[in-house]
Amino acid sequence: MITGNKGEWSEIYALFKLLGDRELHPGDNEINKIQNIVYPILKILRTEINGNFEYSIEDNIVVISGNEVIFRIPITEFKIKAQYLLSEIKTNQGTFALPEIEDFMKSINCLSLKASSSAKTDITIVIHDQRTGLQPSLGFSIKSQLGSPSTLLNASEATNFVYKIVGDSFSEADAEYVNSLYVKRGTKLMRDIKGRTKAIYERNGKLEFVKTQKQIFSNNLILIDSLLPQILASVLLQFTSSNQSNTEDLVKRAEEQNPLNFDTTDKHLFYSYKIKRFLTDSALGMMASKVWTGQYDATGGYLIVKTTGDIVCYHIYNKNEFENYLLSNTKFETASSSKHHFGEVYEKNGQLYFNLNLQIRFKS
Structure with a gap:
């Protein structure tokens, strides 16, 4: 059984939420979304103990590939699971298990709360930068306001x-x-x-x-x-x-x-x-x-999971x-x-x- 605290479960929430939203917003110094800048998400990369996996967004489908295994999951599934997970993170205390979320995680080859990485990168996102036309791969450390503030x-x-x-x-x-x-x-x-x-x-x-x-x-x-x-x-x-x-x-x-x-x-x-x-x-x-x-670690920034469930990025x-x-x-x-x-x-x-x-x- 997978157990974790609010901060650890927030990492899975961020994965679900971003795949459901299909876009990422930078934040200002007050942690508010900068509304006029939007980064469409092309794919999210995650390293698991059983290999590297890509969560690619194609229309309303998330295509999960890695080690020649391919799953196709509707975007709506991630939206529903993100909403449920947010509610559970807010209401639980200490370390807790969420069997329904764990079952869904296993179905998409997500086997642990924390990505397997030697660097500080919790999640890597490939975005489309509409200002430059580039598609950079950006590494982030996830910081959650749902739990205790980190140092x-x-x-x-x-x-x-x-x-x-x-x-x-x-x-x-x-x-x-x-x-x-x-x-x-x-x-x-x-x-x-x-x-x-x-x-x-x-x-x-x-x-x-x-x-x-x-x-x-x-x-x-x-x-x-x-x-x-x-x-x-x-x-x-x-x-x-x-x-x-x-x-x-x-x-x-x-x-x-x-x-x-x-x-x-x-x-x-x-x-x-x-x-x-x-x-x-x-x-x-x-x-x-x-x-x-x-020399910076592979991560180049932070994703902030706000108390409202919104996510903003700084990089x-x-x-x-x-x-x-x-x-x-x-x-x-x-x-x-x-x-x-x-x-x-x-x-x-x-x-x-x-x-x-x-x-x-x-x-x-």
Whole structure:
């Protein structure tokens, strides 16, 4: 029996829905369809454990071919199954099975919820671009709003940023006070990261960025932009020192404050441009603890399954829309400080330090 959570079942829903609709719409930065741009779908490619399959659309029939096996299924079947599956995803919780959908999946040689792929591509779609006349094959990772929001950049010790505490009057007693600040969440006591950051400044301390905890992450960032470690360190500190968490709001604040003293005479949006590049590379393959070569995975974008069941796409094929979507729909958040070892004043070689952690998640 096949079981999965809302996000996993959303991958099958996307397959059914797109074959039923026979077209794909790009989205704007508010995740709304751009109505005047339509990409007719020619075929969808999916890798299964028993081979590669093509779902080709011919009039009102989906022709499924692979390993010399051919099925012909009416478009209406996919429409009906997509509607039923959407309803079930919305009403179920946790991990669940859907026998009726599983039977239909087997009938079209779809044997698992997640496509068998070593890359991040969940689904590959061949479209007809009416603007260029081309028929590109576009790889997508599927992100569903039907389940819990996923992370764009996962927290780890590699995403820790190291700051030194400067200020002659900041004492060991001040450090002990900062480390005594906790906040209760449910039944657990957690380090009060924002409260501790605030307390450092209230006791005449100041945080100055030194480096990322892991050099590999620093080098990945420098590959994207030579000043990206300092830019992210500044934005991360702004997040920790304020009530703002939306990436777009934090970047706007950075543009206003200009902590790196860029020449803004001609109103260049340095921070927005550089953070967009970082978000795009994070979305398409860059991970903090692995060497980043700048080579995107087979996927080049995201399909968003909205709470309404509509699907919109963002792809590097349409770079501006993709970047604007990432900037507008992500937020900074505080991960587990005990797990990733940050948020505590510590001493090394006579100098006091304080680490902050970077994690970025999609907004709900």
